[in-house]
Amino acid sequence: MNTVFSLKDFVFLLAGLKWTILLSAIAFTGGGIVGLIVAVARTAQSAWLRRVMIFYIGVFQGTPLLMQLFVVYYGLGLIGIQVPAWAAVTLAFTLNASAFLGDIWRGAIQALPRGQTEAATALGLPMVSRLRDVILPQALRIAQPATVGYAVQLIKGTSLAAIVGFIELARAGQIVSNQIFAPILVFGVVGAIYFVLCWPLSFYSARLEAKFAASR
Amino acid sequence: MTNDSTSSVATEQPLILMEAVEKWYGDFQALKSVNLSVRKGEKIVLCGPSGSGKSTLIRCINHLEAYQKGRIVVDGVSVTDNHKAIDIVRQEVGMVFQSFNLFPHMTVLQNCMLAPIRVRGTSKSEAEATARRYLDRVHIGNQADKYPAQLSGGQQQRVAIARALCMQPKVMLFDEPTSALDPEMVKEVLDTMIGLAQDGMTMICVTHEMGFARQVADRVIFMADGQILEEAHPEIFFKSPQHPRAKQFLGEILAHH
Numbered sequence A: 001m002n003t004v005f006s007l008k009d010f011v012f013l014l015a016g017l018k019w020t021i022l023l024s025a026i027a028f029t030g031g032g033i034v035g036l037i038v039a040v041a042r043t044a045q046s047a048w049l050r051r052v053m054i055f056y057i058g059v060f061q062g063t064p065l066l067m068q069l070f071v072v073y074y075g076l077g078l079i080g081i082q083v084p085a086w087a088a089v090t091l092a093f094t095l096n097a098s099a100f101l102g103d104i105w106r107g108a109i110q111a112l113p114r115g116q117t118e119a120a121t122a123l124g125l126p127m128v129s130r131l132r133d134v135i136l137p138q139a140l141r142i143a144q145p146a147t148v149g150y151a152v153q154l155i156k157g158t159s160l161a162a163i164v165g166f167i168e169l170a171r172a173g174q175i176v177s178n179q180i181f182a183p184i185l186v187f188g189v190v191g192a193i194y195f196v197l198c199w200p201l202s203f204y205s206a207r208l209e210a211k212f213a214a215s216r
Numbered sequence B: 001m002t003n004d005s006t007s008s009v010a011t012e013q014p015l016i017l018m019e020a021v022e023k024w025y026g027d028f029q030a031l032k033s034v035n036l037s038v039r040k041g042e043k044i045v046l047c048g049p050s051g052s053g054k055s056t057l058i059r060c061i062n063h064l065e066a067y068q069k070g071r072i073v074v075d076g077v078s079v080t081d082n083h084k085a086i087d088i089v090r091q092e093v094g095m096v097f098q099s100f101n102l103f104p105h106m107t108v109l110q111n112c113m114l115a116p117i118r119v120r121g122t123s124k125s126e127a128e129a130t131a132r133r134y135l136d137r138v139h140i141g142n143q144a145d146k147y148p149a150q151l152s153g154g155q156q157q158r159v160a161i162a163r164a165l166c167m168q169p170k171v172m173l174f175d176e177p178t179s180a181l182d183p184e185m186v187k188e189v190l191d192t193m194i195g196l197a198q199d200g201m202t203m204i205c206v207t208h209e210m211g212f213a214r215q216v217a218d219r220v221i222f223m224a225d226g227q228i229l230e231e232a233h234p235e236i237f238f239k240s241p242q243h244p245r246a247k248q249f250l251g252e253i254l255a256h257h
Ligand SMILES: Nc1ncnc2c1ncn2[C@@H]1O[C@H](COP(=O)(O)OP(=O)(O)OP(=O)(O)O)[C@@H](O)[C@H]1O
Pocket: B025, B028, B030, B048, B049, B050, B051, B052, B053, B054, B055, B056, B057
């Protein structure tokens, strides 16, 4: 039996890392697109639209992601819709991320001075242009630190995909550790890989923030 | 259609017409049966104590605020809840705010080009030429590539005026355009507005700058408690106000100057 941490084990971890990156990218992209819609609907004029979004955000923020994964993966199977694991995971992560990102961006939109919307409205700009040209560029800039913070959480959170069979980075670490009985070493390496993945994000974000602060 | 009598009727049609307009914020009535008619080229100064409904009145004209009763017609278009009508009216009505409300993430030039491109479908090069022309006119052409935060308050407000003018509106609404400015910058903005008035722009200005009112206004309108209480030529209004509220208001204004 293999009892030292070999190159083969490291390659196995990297294969897990590939899934972690892929899941994070899909969840962030999908969650970002749906999250934009959530944020805009959450700040819309229509009261019922706002209420629907409050409920949507409440549900996905107020229940564990683990449970959401279960519900999507097994729940859809129970009502006769067979979905492959990757589709279920993609859907669950997208919905969950959309609620969190939507709420972060909602806060940023509401933090803008009212005069911005008023000036855009008085100029006759149609709604799409008000959002795309005036509101969202400013809101996303305000929300940038919180957005990057959430992205880092998301990367670590993808480890939950292990419960429906994904061998992503954390799960790969567990498997290797069980084989070679060296949990401290293996999880040390796994931790280092997560750090290498997340730290540049935080670093880059801090730099961007400083740049925006200087241009104000 | 083309005979003289109808065309003369058409030219006499007011540019802005408000008839028995009433506006509530919840239970609070902010406008009480407001009637106002503004001819093309006319300059109106609107004044009155804080909370009297001046901002509400002009914000109803471009439907930044909805009103509940009465009728507002701008250049023949009825401002109702109809989106198309509101869009048309907003293209013809420029507005300048107390707090400038420039878009901080865009340069001065981009601020001025956005609406013509997005609303009128003007080409980029044409929008830029128009923007530069109006920026020159408010004496700020050399700052076109700066961001609003790099400008003084007076400069920002002049950019805001140029931005509104780039849509080539038929009417300009001003809501206390100099109230947020340091005293030394008030004059540069008022001079810009005087220039605009001399060029024949139709203007409704909410302002307490009495010198400006004297020099420019065809009519001063005094409001209190959501009602128009007095309407007169500035010389007459300032010399002998009729309504007790107007007398009191002018007394307070003069005491401050
Ligand atoms: N969004 C709102 N909700 C509730 N009440 C409002 C709202 N906006 C204005 N009001 C009230 O309506 C009245 C008229 O307000 P408005 O802003 O038109 O006054 P104003 O004459 O412009 O005053 P000021 O000189 O202070 O600008 C005030 O009593 C104000 O409190």
